[in-house]
Amino acid sequence: MPVSSMTGFARFEGQADDAAFVWELRSVNGKGLETRLRLPQGFESLEAEARKRLGARLSRGNLQVSLTLDRPENLSNFSINQAFLNELLRLSDELVQAGRAAPPRADGLLALRGVIEVSDEAHTADWFTQRAPAILDGLDAAIDALVAARQSEGAALRAILEARVDEIETLAQAASDDPARSLTAIQARLRRQVTDLLGTETGLDPARLHQEAAVIAAKADIQEELDRLNAHIVAARALLGEGGAVGRRLDFLSQEFNRESNTICSKSHAASLTAIGLQLKVVVDQFREQVQNLE
Template sequence: MPVSSMTGFARFEGQAEGAGFVWELRSVNGKGLEPRIRLPQGFESIEAEVRKRLGARLSRGNLQVSLTLDRPEGVSNFSINHAFLSELLRLSDEIVRSERAAPPRADGLLALRGVIEVSDETHSSDWFTARAPAVLQGLDGAIAALVAARQSEGLALKAILDRRVDEIEALAKAATDDPSRSLAAIQARLQRQVSELLGLDAGLDAARLHQEAAMIAAKADIQEELDRLTAHVAAARTLLSEGGPVGRRLDFLSQEFNRESNTICSKSHTASLTAIGLQLKTVVDQFREQVQNLE
């Protein structure tokens, strides 16, 4: 199963017993699966099933889910308020009889506010029950389209993440091979620093110098951090190849990457190793930023 992004959009149009409907699904990043569902009046009873079907295919993301229902052909959206119209006619008759106004025209009466009302069609529960299966089948189509859209973006994200993992591995190798990590280099640096401090070029105790160099080397050793980086790189590649909802586990690995890069920087006593550590931190930040988009 490929990795999936948490962002995507899908639209599905269908027919249910003469009534057209449209599902629209929008998905963005989220800590968990958080659907917000808008259904037309009368379809409230299918909300639980909608949530169930979303949960069966998606594990993370903030979802905006809306169902729009088109009215069947031949069904009017308007109605006349006959009681209000009758009262208007009665009043107008009184005014006309008093010869204070001309008889009203039909178009003038219908233009008065309140005479024509925009009404929502009401149907029996059986009307909605008969159309629910087709509407839910349409939801399945919309979810499938959303999953495909998220997987398509996930492929692009995977390519980016693969490159970042390669860069982390390369930087870890560069740190491993950095000449400043050798005991001889540490000893030479210490001898130079002590000589500069004392203003001497010779006369230092070789055994004591070697002992001090070994202690500094032990404190500055980053082999454990490099070993953990290597293990994390392997774990990240395994997760990216397995696919599925791996965003949380990759986010944890990004935190581990960051911890090791921070430690390498803090232990470094040379410009070359510090530069590698800072570059590593940059790449890890880029890795973590992209991981936030994964399901």
């Protein structure tokens, strides 16, 4: 299964008998699946089924889903609220007879809110029931397009993440091969430090020097960290190969990568190893940043 990004856009235009409709789906990063639906008036009953279909195909991301509908104009019927109009005329006659107002005009009366009522047959149950299946089929097509868009971006992200994992592996190997980790190198460095302090090598006890170097080497040993790094590298490659919704698990691995990198830097006793550890932290941070985009 391909790796998917959480970012994407899809648009589907369709026809449901005499009504044209458009679905638009936008997706951005999110900790879980959060869906915001905007539906035309009268179509609120579609929301539950729409959420069900979105949830069946997508597991993470903040979604904005909108449906616009172009209804035929001849579906709207107009009627006059005769009782309301008669009451307005009665009140107008009283005001005119009292000399407090001029006789009302027809256009003025009809312009008052509530005099003309609009009944939209597009909101009737029969009209909606007949067209709902085609509209929901359009949603499925829009979801297909969104999934394809997210997978296309996911393929690009996978290549970037695999490159970062390769860099982590290279740096881990460089740390493992660093000559500064050897007991001989530690003894030489310790000898120089003592000589600089005393100003002479006279009186240095080789056995004591060896003992102190061994203690330093034990405290600075990073083999466990390197072993865990290599295990995480294998796990990251397996998840990228598995595909699907692996973003959360890769994010956990990125935290583990960062933990081992920090420990390597804290244990480092040589500039060369510190440089490797710092570069490792940079690459791990790049890895984690890209993982945030994965489903």
